[in-house]
Amino acid sequence: MTKSLKTLLQTMPKPLFGMGAALGLLLFLMVGIAGGFWLFDRYNSPPLGILESLSEEVLDRDGNLLRAFTTDEDRWRLKADLDAVDPEFIDILLAYEDKRFFSHHGIDPLAVLRASWQLLSNREIISGASTISMQLARLIEPREKRTFTAKFWQMARAIQLEQRMSKREILSAYLTLAPYGGNLEGIRAASLAYFAKEPTDLSLEQAALLVALPQSPEARRPDLYPDRARRARDKVLERMAQSGTIAQSEVARASGHPLSAKRHDMPQLAAHTADRLRRQAPKDSVHQTTLNADLQQRMEAVVRDGADRLGTRLSAALVLADAKTGDILAEVGSPDYVSPARSGWIDMSRALRSPGSALKPFIYGLAFEEGLVRSQTIITDQPVNFSGYRPKNFDMDYQGDVSIHDALLLSLNVPAVALLDAVGPARLMERLRSGGVTTELPEGGDVGLAIGLGGLGITLKDLTQLYTTFANRGHSTILTDQPRSSAERQADASASPIPVLDPVASWHVSGILKDASPPRGAPNLPIAYKTGTSYGYRDAWSVGFDGRYVIGVWVGRADNSAVPGITGRTAAAPILFEAFSRSGLSLSPLPSKPYGAQEQTLAELPPTLRRFEISKSWLTNDSLPEPAPKIDYPPRGAQIEMTRTASGQVLPVLVKLQDGRPPFRWLVNGKVLQANGNRRKVAWQPSGAGLSTLTVIDSAGRADSVSIYLTLP
Known part of the structure; x- marks a missing residue:
């Protein structure tokens, strides 16, 4: 070492800490951070209770949704099953929102660096760095203001969630809670409301729309703002084309597809079955049945059409079952x-x-x-x-x-x-x-x-x-x-x-x-x-x-x-x-002829x-006095609401008689309805509502009368 170099080194200021001290400080900071996170994780568990507050579901024999109910907060929140979600939707979601989802531990460092550089360079937020895990943290613990403190809290929660849940569980939870506009939460509720189907087989344009909606669910609601929803959908599709995730030709076809602006009702089949099962198991969120959703829908239409033909106030019921297994199918x-x-x-x-x-x-x-x-x-x-x-x-x-x-x-x-x-x-x-x-x-x-x-x-x-x-x-x-x-x-x-x-x-x-x-x-x-x-x-x-x-x-x-x-x-x-x-x-043939x-x-x-031979003791003895005529129906003092068909026609009232000797003479309010008739059942077409008196006189001159009150529906 030359003299001049030695002199230079001697005249340089001494470091505040030695190398060992610096390493010690770094270790202290790391231990402090680790200890702080340990305390945070131990005494501040993630509030995952919202994942238990789900819409009750009533399912058919194959797992299809028959009926659902909103949560106590009036939200449609249906649990997402990744195996029942279109794989293409999952691919587009991860490519658009969190491409390194399966490799990071809650925070994507590369995304953080990119977002930070863009913020410093442009003095405004160009893109975010939120991972799916961080978005889930925000959904389970929403904060009104988007501050750096809130962002750091989300990061901590995201790391915490990654330690407690598998990647599939995190993705499933996100797809259960993600907002889709109005009171819709989760991929299933959104797919049912906007497309009237489960998210098992989404078209490309449908998948792209459902990826775009959670970023701004109210402003992009397709039922309220279809133009905004279409532009957001097309932006997702364009990004997929640029990244090579989806072929350009497929993106062009999907972008040209019109966007439906209708919101569909949730499945509302088997109402009484659903009520009964909820009463029997009030703590269950999912109720399985033996019903077949397709058959149930058809039979509800049959009953509704049949009752409408008969009258506006008539009810009807139907049970369809497999006689071999005992399963009620509708x-x-x-x-x-x-x-x-x-x-x-x-x-x-x-x-x-x-x-x-x-x-x-x-x-x-x-x-x-x-x-x-x-x-x-x-x-x-x-x-x-x-x-x-x-x-x-x-x-x-x-x-x-x-x-x-x-x-x-x-x-x-x-x-x-x-x-x-x-x-x-x-x-x-x-x-x-x-x-x-x-x-x-x-x-x-x-x-x-x-x-x-x-x-x-x-x-x-x-x-x-x-x-x-x-x-x-x-x-x-x-x-x-x-x-x-x-x-x-x-x-x-x-x-x-x-x-x-x-x-x-x-x-x-x-x-x-x-x-x-x-x-x-x-x-x-x-x-x-x-x-x-x-x-x-x-x-x-x-x-x-x-x-x-x-x-x-x-x-x-x-x-x-x-x-x-x-x-x-x-x-x-x-x-x-x-x-x-x-x-x-x-339809199957009836059982064949049995032995014997x-x-x-x-x-x-x-x-x-x-x-x-009917026992002679039961046969009517002609020597006994013949009973007098008696109007069997309608009963005396009855109030009868007449039946009106769907076309507006009022059906006649059937009057039935027992005993007495034919021929019979029928009167309504003193006017002859039928004379010299032998039948014991007659059809009476009233002229209107109100009190009426029916009288019958048999051939022996004996009579019976009933007064009834008729009302029109």
Whole structure:
């Protein structure tokens, strides 16, 4: 070392700290920063509770969204599943927002340097340096002002999130909370609202729009500011072309695509099912069902269209189920959930109502099972008196000698009650319980012959469940709208070890019901079905089945008031046939003939099965005084709201008479309605609303009168 260099070094000022001291200071700072972050992380956990405050979802059997509900803050916030998001959208999002997302630890140093240099060079913010992790930090802990302090806080949170969550979890959380305008949060809510579909298969222009929206969600809302939204979308597409992420030709095509300015409603299917599941599991955010979204949508349209044709105040319900598995594939509780006129919020698929004649197939099945009758056995339809109980046919007429086959098809009351008397009402109730259903007798009522004609309460779901008997060779299947494991299915099957009917009896009844002609105007479908109408025209039913599926339909009013003229055949059966026709299901043949079943003509039957004799003690004794005429419907003092069809036509009121000696003379308010008529059922077309008096006089001069009050809808 030369003298001059040595002198120079000696004259230089001494460093304030030595090298060791500098390293020590650096280490101290690093330890301080690490310790500070440790304290921050330990005592200031990230507020991730918002990820638990999600919109409740009701899903179909395949995970499709049936219905969703806003959060307590009135936000649509649906959890994002990366496996159910279009991969191209993810690629565009990361390329545009955070290209090094999978390599940084919450902060992208290169992006920070770039943004800082641009700020110093241009004295304004040219581009940001926020990573997806930092944006998530801002979403879970929003701050009103965008300051450097807030930015550093976001950075700390981002590092903290990266330590506690995987990259997939961070990306999923961001796509759950990202704002998309209005009360929409997350990719799913945005895709459903703006495109009416899940984000599983987005077009390029749709993906680009959803990438652009969170940066300025209110100013770029496509439903309010479509031009701004289109420019933001095209900017994303242009960036993708410049970076080589998307081919220029694809970008040009997507940029030329028009932008829809419509916001769609969220899926609103299966309202009553959703309500029921939320009541049963109020803490669950996701409710899985066995329903099929496509079938549910079709059946809701069928019920709505059918009810509209019948009248503005009528309700209707439908249950469609797989008779083999017991899965309910569609269930509709009313035509319009929010309709005050229909009381649409009441789930009529679960309401107890009188089934009318809908239980008759099971009476006949028991008679077949007991060997009392065969399809061609003759039975007499005539007036009877079962210890004061005098069943009348729906049309108040009698058919005389008919076959069992025709008696069931015509839904005659006297033969059904006679067979029920032979097999025993208690036996029928036992078999209904074997079918896993719940019934309810009227207050103070007992298990008598009236149950065969609807003298008990049952729900549409349970009645539909009973009819799975005919698709399963005599065994019913427990119906449910909630998924079950194999063990649970076996438990349900073992819960009903006794068949409702034996296979031969079930086959005989199915063979009769498949001969029922379709309602007027309906297609001739390969199904079997039965209708029912409760006393006083309050409930109309129709249940049909093939070899795999069963559909039940109810029509009436939710308040249990009468609907003059409503019947299972005219009101419920058309909806049933339309449901099968519009379901898109492949109908299966009914179960084949079981071992031991025989089809025999009347001549081939043994003498004991050629005629079923009603007990002579029940036959009306002609020597007894003939009862005076009695107006059976409408009841005295009734207030009846008349039915108006969708076209505005007011339907007539059906008046029914029992007892008395024909011919009959009918009067309304003293004026002759019909003279010298033999029928016990007449149609009366009122001239208007108000109080009216109906009078009938039989050939012996005996009379009966009722006063009723009519109102118009």
